[in-house]
C-alpha cells in the first residue's frame with residue numbers, strides 16, 4: 001500500500017478535488033485538515049470522498065472529554081479512516097475519543113507539532129526536549145488505547161521500538177532536493193519521506209512538496225519512487 005497521504009491544504013474545493021484527481025495514482029490517501037474543514041465542512045468531505053481514496057480527517061480535536069466524544073460521533077457519517085486528537089488533551093479525553101470513534105476509524109494523537117523545536121516547547125512551559133515529550137505523550141496515547149500517534153520523522157524510530165504494533169503518522173517531510181524556504185519555512189523537525197518510512201512511519205503526510213510543485217504529478221511520482 002502506498003503510505004503517502006496528500007494534505008489538501010487548499011482554500012478552494014474545486015482546486016482541492018482537481019489536485020486529488022490528478023495525483024490519485026501516486027498517493028494512498030487524502031488528508032483533510034483544519035483549513036479544508038473550516039472552509040468546506042461535511043459537504044466538502046463528501047465531495048472529496050468521491051475521488052475514491054481513504055480519508056484522513058486531521059481535526060486535531062482538543063477539548064474536555066465529553067465535547068471531543070461528541071465531535072467524534074458527529075463525524076461518523078464521514079467514515080474517515082484516520083482522525084487526529086491532541087495527546088495533550090490528556091488520557092481521559094483520548095479514551096473517550098477512541099470509544100466514540102467509528103469501528104473502522106483509527107484515532108491517532110498529535111504529540112509535538114513538527115513546527116516546534118525545543119525552544120518553542122520551553123516557551124509553552126514544557127521543559128526537556130521535544131524528543132522526550134514525544135515519547136511521554138506516545139506512552140500516554142498507548143495507555144489510553146489509541147491506535148497510534150503523529151510525530152516527526154526524528155522521533156518515529158524510537159517510538160516504533162517502544163510501541164511495536166502502533167500506527168505512526170509522520171508529517172513535516174521534505175524531499176532532499178526541496179528548499180524548505182520555498183515551501184514555507186514553518187516546519188522545524190523535518191526528514192525526507194524515505195528516512196521516515198525506513199524509521200517505521202505507517203503514513204507519510206505530504207502537502208506543499210506536491211501541492212505547490214510546478215507539476216504535482218511529477219513531484220508525487222518522484223517521491224513515490226524514493227520509497
Ligand SMILES: O=C(O)c1cc(=O)[nH]c(=O)n1[C@@H]1O[C@H](COP(=O)(O)O)[C@@H](O)[C@H]1O
Nearest residue numbers: 007033058113114150171172205206207208
Ligand atoms: O497532524 C498533522 O497532520 C500534522 C501534525 C504536525 O505535527 N505537523 C504537520 O505538519 N501536520 C500536518 O501535515 C501537513 C504538512 O504539510 P506540508 O508541510 O505542506 O507538507 C499539514 O497539513 C499539517 O497540518
